[in-house]
Amino acid sequence: MDAALLTPTEMGEADRLTIAAGTPGIVLMERAAKAVADAVETGFGDAARIALLAGPGNNGGDAYAAAAILERHGRDVRLFHLVPSQELTGDAAIAAKAYGGQAAPLADFQPQEFDLVVDGLFGAGLSRALEGKVVDLVDQLNASAVPVLAIDLPSGISGTSGAVLGAAIEAEATVSFFRRKPGHLLEPGRSRCGRVAIADIGIEADVLAEIAPTSFENRPALWRHRLMLPTQAGHKYDRGHAVVFSGPASQTGAARMAAMAALRGGAGLATVFSPASAILVNAAHLTAVMLKRCENAAELETLLEDGRMNAFVLGPGFGAGEGARAYAEAVLSAGRRLVLDADGITAFQDMPDALFDAAVAAGNGREDDGPALVLTPHAGEFKRLFPDLAEAELGKADRARKAAARSNAVVILKGRDTVIAAPDGRAAINATGTAWLATAGSGDVLAGLVAAQLAQNTPTFEAACAAVWMHGKAAEAFGPGLIAEDLPAMVPKVLADLIAF
Numbered sequence: 001m002d003a004a005l006l007t008p009t010e011m012g013e014a015d016r017l018t019i020a021a022g023t024p025g026i027v028l029m030e031r032a033a034k035a036v037a038d039a040v041e042t043g044f045g046d047a048a049r050i051a052l053l054a055g056p057g058n059n060g061g062d063a064y065a066a067a068a069i070l071e072r073h074g075r076d077v078r079l080f081h082l083v084p085s086q087e088l089t090g091d092a093a094i095a096a097k098a099y100g101g102q103a104a105p106l107a108d109f110q111p112q113e114f115d116l117v118v119d120g121l122f123g124a125g126l127s128r129a130l131e132g133k134v135v136d137l138v139d140q141l142n143a144s145a146v147p148v149l150a151i152d153l154p155s156g157i158s159g160t161s162g163a164v165l166g167a168a169i170e171a172e173a174t175v176s177f178f179r180r181k182p183g184h185l186l187e188p189g190r191s192r193c194g195r196v197a198i199a200d201i202g203i204e205a206d207v208l209a210e211i212a213p214t215s216f217e218n219r220p221a222l223w224r225h226r227l228m229l230p231t232q233a234g235h236k237y238d239r240g241h242a243v244v245f246s247g248p249a250s251q252t253g254a255a256r257m258a259a260m261a262a263l264r265g266g267a268g269l270a271t272v273f274s275p276a277s278a279i280l281v282n283a284a285h286l287t288a289v290m291l292k293r294c295e296n297a298a299e300l301e302t303l304l305e306d307g308r309m310n311a312f313v314l315g316p317g318f319g320a321g322e323g324a325r326a327y328a329e330a331v332l333s334a335g336r337r338l339v340l341d342a343d344g345i346t347a348f349q350d351m352p353d354a355l356f357d358a359a360v361a362a363g364n365g366r367e368d369d370g371p372a373l374v375l376t377p378h379a380g381e382f383k384r385l386f387p388d389l390a391e392a393e394l395g396k397a398d399r400a401r402k403a404a405a406r407s408n409a410v411v412i413l414k415g416r417d418t419v420i421a422a423p424d425g426r427a428a429i430n431a432t433g434t435a436w437l438a439t440a441g442s443g444d445v446l447a448g449l450v451a452a453q454l455a456q457n458t459p460t461f462e463a464a465c466a467a468v469w470m471h472g473k474a475a476e477a478f479g480p481g482l483i484a485e486d487l488p489a490m491v492p493k494v495l496a497d498l499i500a501f
């Protein structure tokens, strides 16, 4: 549960359970305010003049309480309120009453008069788009060079989806409480948050058992225990045999990169299945990865008789069309797990139901494996299979969740904020990687890394999460100038860190 993310509603529940167990709300608010004041001292110690913006709810209450602490520390603070303090209720009213310092209406706020702005306008309670004068204020603040420290979330960012509702503050840092929220990790929220720190305000982790969150940050804590690492006396077949389908002679590189990634990621063996026309070009470039001819669906049926080949990748450089559909259906109906990427996804754009039916029929493979199918679309490919979901007013995590449920697949919806979703409703949001991953062929390597985990019998959701995390870590380890070929070579370092973890 360390990796759990809480939606604002779930966070409200954590708050409620904690208060019911005996900690008054004002105590939680005081602790939240202390964390904000600490973040000011550690991150913005040089700021001479500090403005705190207070909204109409408890986010504003946090601002009042933080202003009181900073003033006690001798800092030059001034508070600006969206509504007069007499209109506040509950804990926010208590905090406002306790603050005896300077306060003025928000209309008087001029960003350039300050060295730091603490944003306590709206947090978890944001319920609709910002409008009117508040939008003007947000625009004015964003245009100024004054750094902002956001309380809980930058105002205007949805904690659930990371969306900008009307307008949103661009923070340099954000202090949130107990656990991250999806909006801290999903774009554009992630970019608006700046550095995120999570403060312990005394909410016990055991409230999570009752809340049963379904969103997670993609961290090793989520899947490390499900990874099958080599054993001392292990045989290569213990680690499975990954197969990648090659495209025609002019586009074979993608499959080889995926196969190399499968091997580096720990599959015991990796083989490229190649059409006859591309055998020579593949042979000229393969060494540790093996090669077999696979010309058509009939030949594939024969090859599938070798039950040790347990994880397949179809799509990178494959070419779209009927061939891809027949292969995908054959692999799934043979009870093997399949990563369907790129052209493999496009091949089903006119008949997504044929794919979903095949995935449903394939069921969950061996008992604990999870779904037989992994889909790895970027936003464009996602739209080909799920046009209605791509256009619906949904956050990225819910979009991926609905797609996973409909297709009975684990869906890896790629991008800077890749979401991995399972048909059972779990969704993990990834935070590893660099912008250098946006390079030709990097998705092919990811497909191979997923197959590496599937080959080693990692359950499907955890396999996908681990692969996405490693892919990002490999990019971080390489640094600038990355091209796709560099990624498999960085996997050993990523694995070493993971094993030491």
Ligand SMILES: NC(=O)C1=CN([C@@H]2O[C@H](COP(=O)(O)OP(=O)(O)OC[C@H]3O[C@@H](n4cnc5c(N)ncnc54)[C@H](OP(=O)(O)O)[C@@H]3O)[C@@H](O)[C@H]2O)[C@@H](O)CC1
Pocket: 011, 012, 014, 015, 028, 029, 032, 055, 056, 057, 058, 059, 060, 061, 062, 121, 122, 123, 124, 125, 126, 127, 128, 129, 130, 131, 151, 152, 153, 177, 201
């Ligand atoms: N949970 C916890 O454990 C803890 C939570 N804590 C803190 O509480 C915060 C959550 O407080 P909260 O629930 O009072 O919500 P908050 O973000 O202040 O906003 C609600 C107010 O804004 C209003 N409003 C909404 N949208 C609007 C719009 N577009 N334009 C204009 N108005 C809008 C809304 O009005 P209404 O929708 O009711 O009309 C309501 O008045 C959380 O982020 C954290 O900082 C900490 O103290 C520590 C413990």
Ligand SMILES: Nc1ncnc2c1ncn2[C@@H]1O[C@H](COP(=O)(O)OP(=O)(O)O)[C@@H](O)[C@H]1O
Pocket: 342, 378, 414, 415, 416, 417, 418, 432, 433, 434, 435, 436, 437, 438, 439, 440, 441, 442, 443, 444, 445, 446, 471
């Ligand atoms: N700005 C970014 N930051 C981090 N990762 C990114 C970014 N842009 C793309 N990626 C990742 O790079 C990979 C690109 O895959 P894909 O779109 O399939 O490209 P290709 O088809 O060229 O292989 C995905 O894993 C995606 O999540």
Ligand SMILES: [K+]
Pocket: 059, 119, 120, 121, 122, 123, 150, 151, 152, 153, 154, 155
């Ligand atoms: K805020």
